Amino acid sequence: MTKSLVLEYSLHELPTAQHRAGLAGLVILADLLHRKDVGNAPDVTAQGSGHASLTLTEESLTELFDYLYDASNDLRAESRKRRDNKTQGFIEPEKVVTTTDADPRTGKPKENTKYYYPVLAPAGRFLTDLQMPESWVRLWRDVTWRCIRARPTTRNPYKQRAAGGHVQEAAKLWQGLQRADRAVDLASTIFLGAQDANAERVPFRGMPSENLLLHFWPVVMGFGEARRLAVKNGQVKEEGDGFAIVIPDVADLQGFTEDFRAAVAQLGSRMSGYRPADAIVSLPAEGALEYMRNVSALVRARAQASDAWFSLAGVEVYHLRPTTSRGAELASTTVLAADEAVLEGYEAVRDRYRSLAFRRQLIRNLLRASPWHRGFDRLFATFPEGFFLGQHDQAQWFARDVSRKFQTEMPQAGSAT
Secondary structure: OOOOOEEEEEHHHOOOOOHHHHHHHOOOHHHHHHHOOOOOOOEEEOOOOOOEEEEEEEHHHHHHHHHHOEEEEEEEEOOOOEEOOOOEEEEEEEEEEEEEEEEOOOOEEEEEEEEEEEEEEEEOOHHHHOOOOHHHHHHHHHHHHHHHHOHHHHHHHHHHHOOOOOOOHHHHHHHHOOOOOOOEEEEOOOOOOOOOOOOOOOEEEEEEEHHHHHHHHHHEEEEEEEEEEEEOOOEEEEEEEEEEEEEEEOOOOOOOOHHHHHHHHOOOOEEEEEEEHHHHEOHHHHHHHHHHHHHHHHHHHOOOOOHHHEEEEEEEEEEEEEOOOOEEEEEEEEEEOHHHHHHHHHHHHHOOOOOOOHHHHHHHHHHHHHHHHHHHHHHHHHHOOHHOOOHHHHHHHHHHHHHHHHHHHHHHHHOOO
């Protein structure tokens, strides 16, 4: 007879927001497996808003991890053949495609050859099953690969799945669950901010049943691409500034899982370049506001404003910048409480103002409960005059946004002009 374990969780007794988000992610994944009629799906029983009971076997735990870490070897076009570092020869591509295009300089026909090689990538199949738009799934995969699993050694679960095997971590964790009273080490791949040991040589450790949850917070994380303005050669340009990862601090387990499923399916499909427009944020904290806005929208729609309540206590925001040497650098962390007044203020900003600098300062002032105009003097002292007065896009957007804001704050003056 297959041995089973029953794990009891109380949401409010879990040590961190990452654990609480992990419990929500686990509940969602188990429910998806049952909806897909998978025979080895684990049984999860939610008890009210803050308790859950998980019945596991080694087979069902393996099924859960195989679904979470599902991966594929996608073909990617490269302009040259890859070299084998051991033999110094060439690695044969999976596919070769040659096209004839016009040379941009001479206009004459020119052959262009692309070599296609397999590239490991996380599938995020559960997000597709949740009906997340494809552009958002692609961004989730990018954030996962460049921030959470940036180092090749952290990608082993995905490698095992892409090779057609099971995730070996499931068997290891199952053994640990048999010795539930023994704390084990925590890795930064499943707990953001963790180290083998901190500066005081205190190790990061956790109980196996709690460590299990930390594999699942990426299921429910929010994510966006942060942008910043930089002055280069006298010109102000907008550029990428890493990614914002948002981890929800779940206050109502059943309410949040319902809200999250609905919010994912309703994410906007409007694009800005190759990213979803709503995923581009002027500062990491905007990613947090956008996440809370999406999850709480249904709550506010079905309740009067005075009676609205959130399935979130708040969110944690991690600003990560991918690097070539260390995987990803943690630039900053922020904690925001769920506040309806702040979200209403954000609603008034998000669709109205286009200038990155103007939006950024308005949101900062909103979060600090400062007057909307505070801090612009520092902005004027930081960037050159041409950024605010000129014919280029940034200057025109800034000027238009300032005009709109004055018309909002002083409608009579705005109509007079």
